[in-house]
Amino acid sequence: MCPRCAHESISKLAGSPVAGAWEVLQCQRCLYTWRTTEPDRRTKRDSYPEAFKMTQADIDNAPEVPAIPALRGRG
Numbered sequence: 360m361c362p363r364c365a366h367e368s369i370s371k372l373a374g375s376p377v378a379g380a381w382e383v384l385q386c387q388r389c390l391y392t393w394r395t396t397e398p399d400r401r402t403k404r405d406s407y408p409e410a411f412k413m414t415q416a417d418i419d420n421a422p423e424v425p426a427i428p429a430l431r432g433r434g
Contacts, residue, residue, distance in 0.1 A: 364417075
């Protein structure tokens with residue numbers, strides 16, 4: 360379950376080169392990403408800070424994330 364939005368659909372993005380040491384997971388609804396070795400306040404819904412939890416309505420009403428501007432040339 361996603362610590363941030365409680366969604367059940369989680370994908371594995373990466374795994375440790377040492378088998379079973381850690382995984383990087385991502386929520387398919389809110390796109391929150393975490394490594395399984397992070398503390399409970401980042402990986403467990405019950406310990407995740409209330410101020411940062413999201414609902415579907417929060418996601419639907421979130422402002423658009425601005426595009427990253429092009430790099431400036433040198434000189």
